[in-house]
Amino acid sequence: MRVLGVDPGLTRCGWGVVDGLPGRRARLVDVGVVRTPTDAPLAERLLAVAEGLEGVLARLLPDAVAVERVFARADVSTIMGTAQASGVAMMLAARAGLPVATHTPSEVKAAVTGEGRAGKEQVTTMVTRILELEERPRPADAADALALALCHLWRGGPTIGTTNGRGAPTAAQNAWASAAAAASARTSWVRR
Amino acid sequence: MRVLGVDPGLTRCGWGVVDGLPGRRARLVDVGVVRTPTDAPLAERLLAVAEGLEGVLARLLPDAVAVERVFARADVSTIMGTAQASGVAMMLAARAGLPVATHTPSEVKAAVTGEGRAGKEQVTTMVTRILELEERPRPADAADALALALCHLWRGGPTIGTTNGRGAPTAAQNAWASAAAAASARTSWVRR
Numbered sequence: 398m399r400v401l402g403v404d405p406g407l408t409r410c411g412w413g414v415v416d417g418l419p420g421r422r423a424r425l426v427d428v429g430v431v432r433t434p435t436d437a438p439l440a441e442r443l444l445a446v447a448e449g450l451e452g453v454l455a456r457l458l459p460d461a462v463a464v465e466r467v468f469a470r471a472d473v474s475t476i477m478g479t480a481q482a483s484g485v486a487m488m489l490a491a492r493a494g495l496p497v498a499t500h501t502p503s504e505v506k507a508a509v510t511g512e513g514r515a516g517k518e519q520v521t522t523m524v525t526r527i528l529e530l531e532e533r534p535r536p537a538d539a540a541d542a543l544a545l546a547l548c549h550l551w552r553g554g555p556t557i558g559t560t561n562g563r564g565a566p567t568a569a570q571n572a573w574a575s576a577a578a579a580a581s582a583r584t585s586w587v588r589r
Numbered sequence: 590m591r592v593l594g595v596d597p598g599l600t601r602c603g604w605g606v607v608d609g610l611p612g613r614r615a616r617l618v619d620v621g622v623v624r625t626p627t628d629a630p631l632a633e634r635l636l637a638v639a640e641g642l643e644g645v646l647a648r649l650l651p652d653a654v655a656v657e658r659v660f661a662r663a664d665v666s667t668i669m670g671t672a673q674a675s676g677v678a679m680m681l682a683a684r685a686g687l688p689v690a691t692h693t694p695s696e697v698k699a700a701v702t703g704e705g706r707a708g709k710e711q712v713t714t715m716v717t718r719i720l721e722l723e724e725r726p727r728p729a730d731a732a733d734a735l736a737l738a739l740c741h742l743w744r745g746g747p748t749i750g751t752t753n754g755r756g757a758p759t760a761a762q763n764a765w766a767s768a769a770a771a772a773s774a775r776t777s778w779v780r781r
Contacts, residue, residue, distance in 0.1 A: 440689035443680035467669055477659055480669050481676025488635035488677050497632035 399426065401459035401490075402545030403450065404538045405467065405483035407433055407442045407475075411538030412450065414457045415528065417550040425528045426457055428539045439478065447485050454493050462490035463549035465541070466499035500548050505541070508548035520544050591618065593651035593682075594737030595642065596730045597659065597675035599625055599634045599667075603730030604642065606649045607720065609742040617720045618649055620731045631670065639677050646685050654682035655741035657733070658691035692740050697733070700740035712736050 398418055404411035410431040417423035431449030433442040454462075464487055467480045483499075490497045503513035509523040521540040525533045527547060534540040590610055596603035602623040609615035623641030625634040646654075656679055659672045675691075682689045695705035701715040713732040717725045719739060726732040 438683075438689065439691070440679040440683035443676050444683035447680050447684070477672050480672035481679065484635050484673025484676040485680050487632040487673065488639050491630075491632035491636035492639070497630065499631070 398461070398550065399457070399459045400546040400549045401453060401457065401462045402542040402547075402549065403462065403464045403483075403486045404541040404545060405446075405465060405479050405486055406538060407439075407446065407478040407482055408435055409536060409538040410446045410449065410482055410486075411536070411540075411542035412453050413534070413539060413543035413546050414453070414459055415543060415546040415550065417547075423528060423547055423550060425530060425543070427453075428534050428543055429453075430536060430539050439481075442478075443481055443485055446482050447489060450486055450489055454489065454495075459495065461496045461498065461549065462486070462493075463498050463500055463545045464490075465505065465545055466501045468501075498549055500545060500552065504552065505544045505548040508551050509544045517541075590653070590742065591649070591651045592738040592741045593645060593649065593654045594734040594739075594741065595654065595656045595675075595678045596733040596737060597638075597657060597671050597678055598730060599631075599638065599670040599674055600627055601728060601730040602638045602641065602674055602678075603728070603732075603734035604645050605726070605731060605735035605738050606645070606651055607735060607738040607742065609739075615720060615739055615742060617722060617735070619645075620726050620735055621645070622728060622731050631673075634670075635673055635677055638674050639681060642678055642681055646681065646687075651687065653688045653690065653741065654678070654685075655690050655692055655737045656682075657697065657737055658693045660693075690741055692737060692744065696744070697736050697740040700743050701736045709733070 399414060399416050402413045402415070410433075411429075412431065413428040414426035415423045416426055431446050433445040437445075464483050467476065467483050487497050487499075500508075506515040506520055507513040509527060510519050512519075517537045517540075521533050521537060524530075524540045524543045524547065528543065534543060591606060591608050594605045594607070602625075603621075604623065605620040606618040607615045608618055623638050625637045629637075656675050659668065659675050679689050679691075692700075698707040698712055699705040701719060702711050704711075709729045709732075713725050713729060716722075716732045716735045716739065720735065726735060
């Protein structure tokens with residue numbers, strides 16, 4: 398099961414691909430960020446995001462795509478661009494024939510840290526540990542995309558394949574969650 | 590100058606194409622609505638919108654695309670889907686190599702009715718008159734898309750070609766606006 402996580406954005410659109418199967422440790426495939434210049438026309442920025450993600454889809458051939466769910470909030474100056482980028486990402490995933498799920502930021506934080514209100518540094522720390530990375534993924538958008546992919550693996554991405562990511566956990570998902578919790582409890586991590 | 594107007598949405602994405610040149614009456618090329626089922630996954634709905642608009646772009650070969658600018662507002666339940674659809678539309682237009690502009694709803698209403706707070710029926714009435722249509726375009730999303738295309742023609746789409754649609758009107762645009770105002774003042778319309 399290979400999952401592409403996408404943290405949508407125009408200035409920085411994070412993406413991260415992980416491989417995982419129940420009972421096995423999740424493994425980093427690749428991670429990166431699509432950047433677009435803030436002074437470029439909006440349509441051109443969306444096209445650049447699309448081309449970046451299409452490249453990732455074609456090169457890494459994920460089995461599923463998880464996109465962070467965008468909410469209307471106080472910071473409306475950037476939220477529309479974020480929503481537009483997420484729409485492009487979801488459309489491209491559907492065009493590639495892949496199941497697409499969305500997960501909320503608090504679902505993602507809870508999945509990798511155990512706490513829905515965790516900060517960005519904590520998320521990055523846990524992503525680094527869970528995937529046994531030698532370096533912390535930077536920028537935060539890249540780490541967030543990996544966290545999304547891990548969240549999707551653990552919340553049962555393989556069995557949902559819809560756009561809402563809801564549903565009670567299956568036995569396999571619970572097994573995953575237990576394994577993840579056990580892994581999180583380790584105090585030191587060594588890359589193998 | 591052929592303009593595609595897009596009124597973005599998931600349940601109904603209106604599109605309308607008009608031909609126009611300074612000093613000539615704008616002419617309807619075609620108009621329609623891409624509909625997607627409300628119970629389909631979001632990513633599939635976005636893909637259906639994309640495929641519908643790609644078909645229009647390929648068949649009618651517009652010179653420019655105008656998309657309604659989406660604002661965060663109280664009705665947040667649908668605004669994210671609308672923003673996502675607008676992102677897809679803008680990305681596809683950029684991919685087709687076309688200049689993309691956005692216009693606000695009040696700009697569009699003011700362009701075709703002279704009043705930024707005009708109602709949907711009034712917009713439909715004026716679009717029907719300006720384009721000398723025998724029938725009122727339905728649903729309102731289709732009429733709104735035509736109004737967007739007309740707004741783009743009159744606000745100087747040819748000279749802007751950016752995503753914000755701002756800028757002082759040129760002499761040609763002012764001539765257009767005068768012609769439009771004169772046309773609006775006619776009390777009866779006959780299709781030729």
